[in-house]
Amino acid sequence: MTAVPASVDDAFRGAAAAAGLLDVAYDVVESPLGELLVAATDRGVCRVSYDPDPEREAEVLARVFGARVLRAPRRLDHVRRELADYFDGGRYEFHLTLDLAGVGPFPRAVLDELARVPYGEVTTYGTLAARAGNPRAARAVGTVMNRNPVPIVLPCHRVVGAGGNLVGYGGGLERKTALLRLEGVSL
Amino acid sequence: MKPVLPPFESFYARHSGEVFAFLVRRLGRDRAEDAFQETFLRALRAYADLRRAENLRGWVFTIATHVAIDELRRARPRVELADGPAPEDVPAPIAALDDLTGELPPTERAAVVLRYGYDLGYGEIASALGSSPEAARAAASSGVRRLRRKELE
Structure with missing residues (x-):
């Protein structure tokens, strides 16, 4: 089966997003840490994912937000721009609204606190729990970090162990190290 | 109970090529582009409320057929219809059937192509044509009779 011509395909994806018919728009974007899948609803960014398997991600998104999930690159332009600025070292905070539907009350409270940890600084799991x-609940906070639906944007890489060791990262410790170095944290 | 629908992206990835080829056959390349977008926008509008997750292929072909018939009913010379390069990916029997049925009235042509080319049931063809299954069956057999007469001429 020959694919639909790229211009026709692009036009449909753009029209679908512009008409407000999507539960979730997503795209796969390049970054210095590898490909990222980013997704947004009409309410805000709902997913940033490392090593994305778009088909599997789309199924998860469909279950949480509704079946009308479509790759629609233009709908993610602002997210792509902010991420690129961040990776260039020219952006210290994100001005993106988030859609954290499906996140329970305790994880939500933790993620709200996480959002306040500034660029270039680290905090500990215990501090965040408090x-x-x-x-x-330091351990539970570790789990919340691991399941952070929007890493990078919500900076779970800035959370380390009480002794200063990096402990873990959903995207792998190498990426955590790279993000902290980018922000000028001495390790 | 609400069916578990695949993400629209999977549904689109699976059927968009075939639907585009179908519309190019029916409308020619230029008009197929608009009709393609219209078909999948209609599908997207209806997707959230779909009550059945089986035979999404038949479902999207019924929408494409509606869109193609709407397009054909707008007054334009029929001579244009056969224009446009034939896509290589249309299975030979469908291409042959499509050529063969070029002179049938739109409804009969749609019924014959969907029944014998795409193997849709009369129920599905009926919803594509906005008629009853009986009327769809009648349109298909009237189309076939017309083709036979033509062959004998």
Whole structure:
């Protein structure tokens, strides 16, 4: 089966997004850390994913947000731009609204606190747990970081162990190191 | 219970090539581009409320047929219709059937091509043509009779 001509395919994807018919628009974007899948609903960015398998991601997104999931690159232009600026070292915070539907109350409280950790600084799992109202929940905070639906934008790479060791990262420790170095954190 | 639908992207990736080829055969390359977009926008509008997840191929062909018939009913010379390069990916029997049925009225042609080329049931053809299954069957057999008469001439 021959593919649909690229111009016709692009036109449809653009029209679908412009008509507001999508539950989720996504695209795969290049970054210094490899390909990222980024996805957004009409309410905001809902997913940033390392090593994306678009087909599998689309199924997960469909279950949470609705079946009308379509790759629609233009709809993600602003996200692509902010990420590129960040990786160029020219952006210290993201001005993106987020859609965290499907995230429970405790993880939500933790992610809200995470959003306040500034560029170029690190905090610990325990500190974040305390700020989210449960100082004993450091381990649970680790799980929340690991499941962060929008890494990079919500900076879970800025959270380290009490002893200063990096501990872990959903995208792999190499990426955590790269992001902290980019932000000028001495390791 | 609501069916578990595949993400629209998977549905689109799976059927868009075949639908585009179908529309190029019916409308010619230029008009097929608009009709293609219209077909999948209609599909997208209806997708969230679909009650059945089986035979999405038949479903999208019914939409494409509607769109093609709407397009054909707009007054334009029929001579244009056969224009446009034939895509290589249309299976030979469908291409042959499409050529063969070029002079049938649009509804009969749609019924014959969808029944014998794309193997859709009369129920699906009926929803494509906005008629009953009986009327779809009648259109297909009337089309076939017309073709036979033509062959004998």
